[in-house]
């Protein structure tokens with residue numbers, strides 16, 4: 001019996017969906033905004049505008065992932081960054097979703113494909129499948145939730161296990177507006193980040209504190225790593241594992257059938 005393939009949200013097989021860069025586990029569906037747009041168009045509804053996801057003029061494309069326990073505010077950080085909105089109600093993410101945002105860094109147009117993963121344990125098999133090829137992670141905990149902070153070490157192990165060696169990580173203590181409910185002191189967050197070799201920010205999706213800074217710092221760190229790789233691009237990686245230019249520099253000509 002053949003292996004069943006996964007599908008994007010409107011049921012298009014993964015090998016027919018140009019937007020999903022990675023295999024989706026069998027029998028799973030993931031949200032795919034461009035396909036949703038096509039479906040609406042074919043049903044006579046106007047396409048969502050502007051079609052930023054299909055915009056092909058960019059110098060680099062970075063794939064970023066938001067990870068961390070359920071309810072720490074991953075979706076909220078993404079919506080605050082991409083759309084400058086915040087919703088107080090909690091709707092847990094099912095599986096995985098993504099948004100596209102284009103930024104300018106150092107005179108380069110960088111298209112960010114930002115994947116928002118579900119924090120719930122039951123989606124772990126699906127979400128870790130998306131770690132491969134990610135250039136940067138925002139590992140989020142909630143400063144008012146000790147359990148989410150205790151879980152940071154496990155999330156860091158997941159990154160080590162499922163992503164590539166050169167992926168950049170920023171630890172984010174979200175909900176820093178909840179000063180009265182805080183159970184994780186800022187210094188504790190900073191200390192853990194230092195131990196893990198990550199950069200550290202506290203942020204608030206609600207009050208829009210440090211949200212843009214966190215995403216843009218991650219982009220800058222990735223750019224810095226790319227530049228370092230450019231400097232040594234002629235030299236072979238000593239251990240056979242080091243980053244080569246072809247690995248860190250996404251092709252500007254990457255095409256999409258849509």
Ligand SMILES: Nc1nc2c(ncn2[C@@H]2O[C@H](COP(=O)(O)OP(=O)(O)OP(=O)(O)O)[C@@H](O)[C@H]2O)c(=O)[nH]1
Pocket residue numbers: 068069070071072073074075076077087088089090091092093094117118119120174175176177178203204205206207
């Ligand atoms: N006070 C405060 N609440 C926040 C903040 N960010 C998110 N929330 C709230 O926390 C709850 C969970 O936020 P989500 O963004 O859905 O959490 P998540 O990490 O995406 O959760 P999963 O999808 O289950 O993984 C929601 O009720 C949000 O409104 C923040 O910065 N401050």
